[in-house]
Amino acid sequence: MTPVVMACDTSGSIDPAMLTQVASEMLACLEMYESMGDAELQVLWCDAAVYPQLVTDAAGIRPQGGGGTSFAPVFEWIHKNSDDATGVVYVTDGYCSDFGEKPACDVLWVLT
Numbered sequence: 666m667t668p669v670v671m672a673c674d675t676s677g678s679i680d681p682a683m684l685t686q687v688a689s690e691m692l693a694c695l696e697m698y699e700s701m702g703d704a705e706l707q708v709l710w711c712d713a714a715v716y717p718q719l720v721t722d723a724a725g726i727r728p729q730g731g732g733g734t735s736f737a738p739v740f741e742w743i744h745k746n747s748d749d750a751t752g753v754v755y756v757t758d759g760y761c762s763d764f765g766e767k768p769a770c771d772v773l774w775v776l777t
Contacts, residue, residue, distance in 0.1 A: 668698075668707055670750045672739040674757035675730025676712040683777050687756050688726045695720065707747065711735070715742045737765025744768060 671694065673687050691706060698704050710716040712730035715738035720726055736755070743750055748769060756775045 668705070668750065669752045669754060670707045670709060670739075670743055670747055672709040672711055672736075672753055672755040673728065674712070674734060674736075674755070674761075675710045675716075675728050676734035676758075676760070677731055678734070678758050678760050679730075679777075683758075684728050686777075688723075688728075690756070691720060691726055692723055695722070707750075709739050709742055711739045713738070715739055717742060717746070734761040735763040735765070736761050737763050740765045740768050743770075 671691060691708065694706050695704055698706065704721060706720045708718045708720050710718065710729045712732040713735045716729035718727060739755065743753065750768070750770050752770050753768060753772045754775060755772055756777065758777045
């Protein structure tokens with residue numbers, strides 16, 4: 666099974682409390698994957714650049730960013746590095762106008 670990619674907006678409009686909530690959801694995803702025998706989650710932190718991270722436990726969750734907002738780097742990264750992904754869960758406050766090209770897989774937008 667090809668994993669779902671989780672993307673998280675880390676632009677300046679995202680506060681630390683929201684990142685804590687997102688990290689909690691990532692841990693829940695890892696628990697679900699553990700029950701299926703695969704305990705890793707491809708996370709893409711993104712402001713105007715993408716910061717990929719393979720998360721396997723709580724200690725591995727390290728958000729990066731804090732600048733402007735662009736969704737395009739996430740979709741470019743998926744196209745170049747994980748074009749067989751089955752889906753993207755993108756957590757954001759929605760303040761962005763640069764979506765870039767949609768990946769071949771479905772995108773679930775989670776608005777904070």
